[in-house]
Amino acid sequence: AVKRGDLARVRELVKSDPALLNSRTKRGLSPVLVAIYSGQKVAAANLIAMGADLDIHDAAATGRLDRVKALVERDPSLANAVSPEGFAPMGLAAYLGHEEVVEYLVSKGAEVNFTSAPTGFTALTGAVNSRHTRIVDLLLQHGAEVNHVYEGTLTPLVNAVANGDANLVRVLLDHGADPNLGAYEGKSALDLAMEKGLKEIADALRQRGATKWQPGTAKGAAPIATPDARGFMEKVRKAMNTHDLEGLLTLIDAEYQSEQPAHPDRAFQGREQVRKNWGTIFERVPNLRADIxxxxxxxxxxxxxxxxxxxxxxxxxxxxxxxxxxxxxxxxVVAGRLYMEPVQERKKEGPYGGPP
Incomplete structure (x- = not known):
């Protein structure tokens, strides 16, 4: 009845057996927490109104700051009490969006980086997952680990990107989130942003150093022998010097990733952009020569x-x-990093560095 939000049935059951208000499930959850987890806030409020006795986890999860304060003032250790599920009060408050409760618990010495043993969740991961940006910022200001890795490869930043939350991504990056750390289903934060067409997020990630240039061997390829390398680059050079655009494109992978670390806004993905870029160069510089x-x-x-x-x-x-x-x-070529810059013209100087 609580899970369904059937208030009439809940009242009927409690009337027939008042002890149900403070009963526990096999997982150790109170009816109030069951209601909250089921998205039944009205049912939770009704249970409280009917006299449910809130413990520290119930109070934190429902955002009842007055009850949280009363319990912690009486027993300060409750600020870090662990529920039967393995969650601390602040983790529940952060996940469910109760900023004042989080702020109070921090002031009372709650462990900001407490990690739930079964899941690896922290207060920060909960706040990020639920997109509570103000709570995320609050936790980070008080030392939350921005690069916490959980569930194998997830990080708060990867989660924020997966949710498409540009504002949250910026907050995490501003607090030192590593844009190249972690993955979701094998995809990095930058991969996810590009796949979803989230240009604002992808640009923000690149500006903080995100790259698809990962160490190791491309797609499991064997290292290239030096003669083969020279032969391959000679093909590239020849295509440039003969303005053979199609020949150049045969040497580029369809999913080619290009980046210029000194100019992050010039990064792009795909062979077609190579066609556009070099087609323009060949047109504007008819006598282009490329020397290795x-x-x-x-x-x-x-x-x-x-x-x-x-x-x-x-x-x-x-x-x-x-x-x-x-x-x-x-x-x-599956990925490229370019550090090509225009050559600065020499200044005309006399024999001692002055005007000639």
Missing amino acids: IRIAVDGDTLWTEWWWHGVRVDGTKFDYRGITLFRVWNER
């Missing part, structure tokens, strides 16, 4: 020092130097 200065191999990653140069159709110089890191699998 040197190549180094690190596992599946090719480090290449480049000089890209030519003259644009408007007569201005096109002159870039720098490094690219390409991760290669099955003869295709």
